[in-house]
Amino acid sequence: MSIKHGLLALLQDEPKYGYQLRGEFEAATGATWPLNIGQVYTTLTRLERDGLVRAASSEGDGRSMYEITDAGRTELANWFATPVTRESRPRDELAIKLALALAVPGVDVSAVVQRQRMSTMQSLQELTRLKRNSAEAEISWQLVIESMIFGAEAEIRWLDHCEAMLLRHRGKPRAVPQKYDAPEEQETRS
DSSP: OOHHHHHHHHTSSSOEEHHHHHHHHHHHTTTSSOOOHHHHHHHHHHHHHTTSEEEEEEOTTSOEEEEEOHHHHHHHHHHHHSOOOGGGSOOOHHHHHHHHHHHSTTOOHHHHHHHHHHHHHHHHHHHHHHHHTSOTTOHHHHHHHHHHHHHHHHHHHHHHHHHHHHHHHTTSOOOOOOOOOOHHHHHHHO
């Protein structure tokens, strides 16, 4: 999630304080990604340094309001116009965990898959409950929760696929991963 672009989007209409931005960000995302106020001010400082926001005014108590600049509006428009690529998302910790479980002797990979499936099913049930109890007018929250539901459903399907692959390959010897040689190491051996 791009906190930078989220804050720029929230500043689109009018100048705001950091605490206002945090509250509006959490409201827009259904508090799915809670922000630490330190994250908000650190991000605002970077945005100001990069010329994307500027301090609009300062209260006597030291609080500053921030407003988006023309460069910030251009950055925000470009962000909305650019698709999110699969490569730009954080790495998939579960896929890495299962790959390593297969590579490490003595790990019961089937048990790892089963524990993950149970955990994901519980999350899916909780997400479904949250969706059922949310107001229909909260469309931003509906989009977020449905994305999480679809993600959980896809993870369960993928875990089913992993389990089927494990069953097909049970009893076959494990392939030992080959050591990667950097090009300079290959040259020194020649």
